[in-house]
Amino acid sequence: MEKIRNIWAGCRDYRIWFGMLLISDVVFGLFLWLAEIRAFRELAGIFFLFSALLFLAAVIWTCRRDRLREELVAEYLNSLDTEMEAQTFRCLTKGEQREIRLAAELLREKETHVREQAEHLEGYEEFIESWAHEIKTPLALLTLLLDNRKAEIQPDIHKRLEYARNQTQGYVDQILIYARLKAVHKDYLLEEVSVDECLGEVLSEYEMLLHEAGFRVTADVADAKVYTDRKSFCFILSQIVSNSIKYTRMDVACPELVITTRKSAADKKLLLILEDNGAGIREGDLPFIFDKGFSGDAGGQRKKSSGMGLYLAGQLADELKIGLDVQSSYRRGTRFTLVL
DSSP: OHHHHHHHHHHHHTHHHHHHHHHHHHHHHHHHHHHOHHHHHHHHHHHHHHHHHHHHHHHHHHHHHHHHHHHHHHHHHHHOOHHHHHHHHTTSOHHHHHHHHHHHHHHHHHHHHHHHHHHHHHHHHHHHHHHHHHTHHHHHHHHHHHHHSGGGSOHHHHHHHHHHHHHHHHHHHHHHHHHHHHOSSOOOOEEEEEHHHHHHHHHHHTHHHHHHTTOEEEEEOOOOEEEEEHHHHHHHHHHHHHHHHHTOOTTOSSOEEEEEEEEOTTTOOEEEEEEEOSSOOOTTTGGGTTSTTOOOOSTTTTTTOOSOHHHHHHHHHHHTTOEEEEEEETTTEEEEEEEO
């Protein structure tokens, strides 16, 4: 069937030559009719049939030749092998050779540029990952200092240092998670994880920030076990809690974060729900909050947002097959539901 389609396409491409052949048949047929009408009646059908068969044979031969040329040119442009260039150019006209040679030169330049960019990018990624690991040492030292010398530091200064440490640690975690997502080999450790323990770990990490922002945290979480990657699961939770802290409403006296669990009615999956009464998300921004670099608009509160936190959380959720649903009402609050 493919061959028939190719032959039919060839007939359409060369129909002008078939038309010229028919015109020549008509002219010579007219001469034959004028010369001998009886011979014209006997030979006209054969004459036109022979011309059609001749044209069809020429089209079949041309299609085969063109297919061979296409295969050779495609293979040459894919490999850009100089040894194959001579073999390919033998079946091309001079004009086609110039065009293919120009295309090959442009492809070589493009390939060289792409290779150089890939090398630069690889070096940049290695540097960033190395930096993210190296920064852990001063961060650990800062944590040790804040924990052991708390009595020697003024409370206001201690809060600011603790805030700066948490922010820096969060950004470092984002870099490492991003590198982890882009890695060819994933190092997820799937194990039985306590939802309550992971949530407690995240709330403990943000305890000072929640206290400073005046949050009232209500947690009614079942001690359920799920199979997932603990580190990634905690990161997803931390991004949700961090957003609740970032985007509080200035006109609310007591910001709230309510965390509950329940079973879904349809398939009995565990639903972990985190709901706040913060700034919320505009309806037009809601479909894009998991897009890379998207920060949206929350009354100017998102100006300093990198737009990477929820993007990474969404990517991790997809990798670990965790459902992540968001419902929000602008200036009323946001509810994240994790389907585990």
